[in-house]
Amino acid sequence: MTIPILLAALALVAVSCLVSLMILFMGGGQSGPDSGGLVVLQLTAIPVSVGIAAYVVLLFTTAYGRADGLRRLWAAMPQWLLFGYVLINSLTLAGELANFVIYRAMGEPIPYLEHVPFVALLATTTAFLLLYARQQANNGPALSGRWAPPDPPGTRGEPWEDDRW
Secondary structure, eight states: OHHHHHHHHHHHHHHHHHHHHHHHHTTOOSOSHHHHHHHHHHHHHHHHHHHHHHHHHHHHHHHHOHHHHHHHHHHHSOHHHHHHHHHHHHHHHHHHHHHHHHHHHHTOOOOGGGGHHHHHHHHHHHHHHHHHHHHHGGGOOOOOGGGOOSSOTTSSOOTTTTOOO
């Protein structure tokens, strides 16, 4: 029950990061009342997201060891979600680089608060991807084709099978 709520909250923060990046890209600043509230939300989301991601990685690595745990975590990630993760983060990286070029051309330093949406988006999407993989780990392998593991997760009696948070 807790995992879907956390996933929804992480998705909401990711959307707020996209809105903030759009405001920055169109020439708006972080000084307005709406943008200021979004920055506070995103600043608080960064450590929470890093904590969630570290917890999920810790769950897999303590259960199976470092190499096998990371392999099982990778196998539990749906390919469509991994594609979306790479797509949205590369798109926002391009926007961040465009912002960097604009400030460099104007000869002004980039305010550090303008990097917050990109860092928060990277942290929340990473936490979302890992938490979703943790939720789907009992459903068998998410990877297919040549990336499919020979012995899929969810068929060996995972240690968190009865864990409902």
